[in-house]
Each structure stands twice: as structure tokens, then as C-alpha cells.
Amino acid sequence: MNDNIGKQIARGTFWTVFMRLSIRLLGVISLLILARILLPEDYGLIAKAVLIGGFLELITELGFSAALIKTQNATKQDYDTVWTLSVLRALILGGVLACSAPSIAIYFVEPKIETLVYFYAFANIITGFNNVGIVDFHKKMEFDKDFTFNVIKKLSSFFTTIFIAVFWQSYWAFPVGVLVGNITALITSYIMSSYRPSISFSSFNSIFYFSKWIFLYSFMKALSEKMDAFLMSKLASESELGLYTVGKEVSTMPSLELAMPVARAALPGLSLLNHDVGKFNLMYSNILVSVLFLAIPAALGVSVLATEITFVLLGEAWAGAAPFIEVLALVGLTQVFGACSVSSLIAYDRPDLLGKVSIITLLVNIVVLPVGYFLAGISGLVLGVLVANFIRMCILIFLQRYLGILSLTILFQGLWRVVIATTVMYLLLVALLLWINNDSMLASLIFLIATGGAVFFTTLLLLCLLTGCKNGPEIKFYHLIKNKLIAR
Numbered sequence: 001m002n003d004n005i006g007k008q009i010a011r012g013t014f015w016t017v018f019m020r021l022s023i024r025l026l027g028v029i030s031l032l033i034l035a036r037i038l039l040p041e042d043y044g045l046i047a048k049a050v051l052i053g054g055f056l057e058l059i060t061e062l063g064f065s066a067a068l069i070k071t072q073n074a075t076k077q078d079y080d081t082v083w084t085l086s087v088l089r090a091l092i093l094g095g096v097l098a099c100s101a102p103s104i105a106i107y108f109v110e111p112k113i114e115t116l117v118y119f120y121a122f123a124n125i126i127t128g129f130n131n132v133g134i135v136d137f138h139k140k141m142e143f144d145k146d147f148t149f150n151v152i153k154k155l156s157s158f159f160t161t162i163f164i165a166v167f168w169q170s171y172w173a174f175p176v177g178v179l180v181g182n183i184t185a186l187i188t189s190y191i192m193s194s195y196r197p198s199i200s201f202s203s204f205n206s207i208f209y210f211s212k213w214i215f216l217y218s219f220m221k222a223l224s225e226k227m228d229a230f231l232m233s234k235l236a237s238e239s240e241l242g243l244y245t246v247g248k249e250v251s252t253m254p255s256l257e258l259a260m261p262v263a264r265a266a267l268p269g270l271s272l273l274n275h276d277v278g279k280f281n282l283m284y285s286n287i288l289v290s291v292l293f294l295a296i297p298a299a300l301g302v303s304v305l306a307t308e309i310t311f312v313l314l315g316e317a318w319a320g321a322a323p324f325i326e327v328l329a330l331v332g333l334t335q336v337f338g339a340c341s342v343s344s345l346i347a348y349d350r351p352d353l354l355g356k357v358s359i360i361t362l363l364v365n366i367v368v369l370p371v372g373y374f375l376a377g378i379s380g381l382v383l384g385v386l387v388a389n390f391i392r393m394c395i396l397i398f399l400q401r402y403l404g405i406l407s408l409t410i411l412f413q414g415l416w417r418v419v420i421a422t423t424v425m426y427l428l429l430v431a432l433l434l435w436i437n438n439d440s441m442l443a444s445l446i447f448l449i450a451t452g453g454a455v456f457f458t459t460l461l462l463l464c465l466l467t468g469c470k471n472g473p474e475i476k477f478y479h480l481i482k483n484k485l486i487a488r
Helices: 002-034 040-059 064-070 076-108 112-127 132-139 143-168 173-192 204-235 238-271 277-304 306-313 316-347 351-403 408-435 441-467 473-487
Strands: none
Touching (some): 002 143, 040 076, 040 204, 040 238, 040 316, 064 076, 064 204, 076 112, 076 204, 112 173, 132 143, 132 173, 204 238, 238 306, 238 316, 238 351, 277 306, 277 408, 408 441
């Protein structure tokens, strides 16, 4: 059973990685085009317009889909109740956001924001009517269908955004792209799933028992995660906010693109093992090792190459984002552990701990972020984000170790060689940056990435040969590549 679940998680991870890479590739292409058409001020304006809506979306996330995935024998009443609650949530959020639009514009002293907020409110309402039947793509580990659904949505949004940006050169490319993507998702959800939901509240009590903890977690997490954006929106200029927003997206991309697919694929698989803590521990610990095997060097690599990445991906006008990327890449590494921890605690039926941890995280942010700004301005605030996320990661490690679902021994045995190899790679890249000629940023970046990757894997191989390792993540990675090559 363990092997079968592991294979299902691996297949799910493949499709989810493929999906997120495809979506991210479209996102990178979009960013490369839009960064050369629009200005940081445009990004800052949109960041302010979506700030309140995004915050409301996060604080009212009730984990309805997770409740259906976790429940092995969910009934039609369960599905219909989840759909009904999703529709009500979307209508309430959209209404609150629309009513708040004039006040949001006044708060930010920017009249343009009011119309943008109305637009985003309507776009958000549409998502609540999506067919709840598509949850089965995830629950039954049919991730190829999940891939198709999400890529169709992204493609429609991508082409709309690029078209408007190129021909009208307006920040309206963003909200119109979101609206078209949401409408496409709504139509596609009913085409791809034969399930037809109806209004029902019959399973409200059982759904709410689980969702109340997810609500607490989402509410506190939203306050924590949006605190930096709220502070930046009042303490920094629109240009600085735009640099920070795009820098955060670029810096955390490599780490989270490795973690989120695994966390998403692991939830239904780990839910099948929550009756056996020993098997759960073994499966989850090895999943975490596999994710961190690539996430650790990816995060450190982005951090040390922040300047080169900024110039190549975004252009010279975005040079001010490099210091943000350097620090926020490390934040991405802590979020890798956070993403996997959310799946493990939900699968182990302890969502209450997520809510309690989120309260502590909020208190940490309330203290650390203002202190960081007081000591070193915007740079100190960004460092405060890193410190707060690191504290949260340590708390999650302690809790999962206490529950017996995480083995620190397996983590250490699987990752100590990775940490040493990453350190060697990092130090070499720092030395090369002092020597290399930056006349061609693209050529320099390609050379540094290739050299860093070669040094990382060579160091891993040497350590493996010296210690006689037989079952580490590097061995599994080697056999995976070998089998793929032989199969071809």
C-alpha cells in the first residue's frame, strides 16, 4: 500500500510540476514582455487595487476542497454543501469589496483604484460558481485533468493580458486578463466534470467542524502575509511597492514551484495513511527530503545571483528589485517547509494546529516587521519578513516532531550532503561574481548557473562516494534520470 501511494504521489507530483511549470513559464514570458511595456508604477497601482481583495480572499479561505479530499467517503450532500457555501462566500466577498471601493481609493489617495476594485470584485464573484466536481481531479489523483483545467484558464488569461498590454499599453491588461481567465475556468469546469451541483446545507455541520480551523489559519495567515504589503503601501512609494511585489514573485518562484506541486499531490496520499503514524512519518519525511534536495540549492542560487537575474529577466529599469530578491529567495525556502507542513497537518487531521501556529506567526510579525523598519527602513522590513518566516518554520518542525509525523533523523541523513554541496556552490559563485565580466549579463548568468549546478552535483557525487550512501535523495534522483534515459 505504501509503495502504491508513493507511486500515486509521484505521478501526481509530475503532473502538478508540469502544470505549475507551464503556468509559470507563461507567467515568466508575460513578465518579460510586460516589464518592458509597463512601468513599476503600474505594478504598484495594481498591487494596491488587489491588496484588500486578496486579503479578504485569504482571510475567508475555509478549505472546502481540502475537506472533501480528506473525507474518503464524501457524499453528494457534502459536495453540494461545499458548492453552496462557495457561492455564498464569493457573493459576500464581491459585495463587500465593491462597497469598499470608494474607501479604498480614498485610503490610497488614488481615484483610479476605485474602478479597478469594482472590476476585481466582479471577477472574484465568478470563481464561486465553479463546478465543485473538479475537486475529484485532485481527490482521485487524476492530475492530468487538473493540469488541463488550470492550463486552459491560464492560457486565456495570458493571451488577453498580453494583447491589451501590447496594443493599449495600459495597466488594465491585468484586471481584464483575470476576468477572462475566471470566465474561462467557470465554463471549463462544467465541460470537464459531469457533476451538476445544487443548493444544499445538509452537510453544513460536518464541513464547518473542519473548516473553522482552516478559517482561523487562513485569517491569521492572511494578516501575517499581507502585513509587509500593507506597511510597504503606506511607507514606500508606488515604485518601491512595485519593485517589492515583482521581486517577491521572482525570488520565491524556484523554491515554491518545487514545493507546491509535491504538497498538493501529497495531501490525498497522506490522508490514506493517517491511521498509521509510523507509515505516515516515513512517507512524509522522505517527501520533505526530496523537495528540499532541490529547493535548498535553488533558493541559495537565486539569492546569490539576484542582480544578474533581475537585469536579464526584468531589465535595467527594475534594478532596485535585486536587493529584495536576494533576501526573499531565502523566504521562499522557509515557505517550502510551510507548504508541505500544511498538507501534512491537514492529512493527519490536525488543522487545529495550523490555526494555533498562525496566531503565533501573526504575533511574531507584529513585533518583527515594525522593528525591522525602525532599525533599517525598507531593507529592515524585508529582513524582518525573513526572520518571521524562519521562526514559523522552526515552530512547525517542533510540532510535527512532537506529533511523531516527522523524523529529524531522516531529514538529517537525507540532507546533510545537500547542505554541504550547496555551501560549496554558494561560496564559489560569490568568488566568481568578484571576477566575472558583466558586460553581457545574459552570458554571465548562463555561465554562473551552469557552473553552480555542475559544482553542486559534483560535490554531491564526491560526498556520496566518500560516505558510501545508498539511499539518499541524490541516489533516487540519479536512478530516476537513468531510468528515463534507458526508457528512451
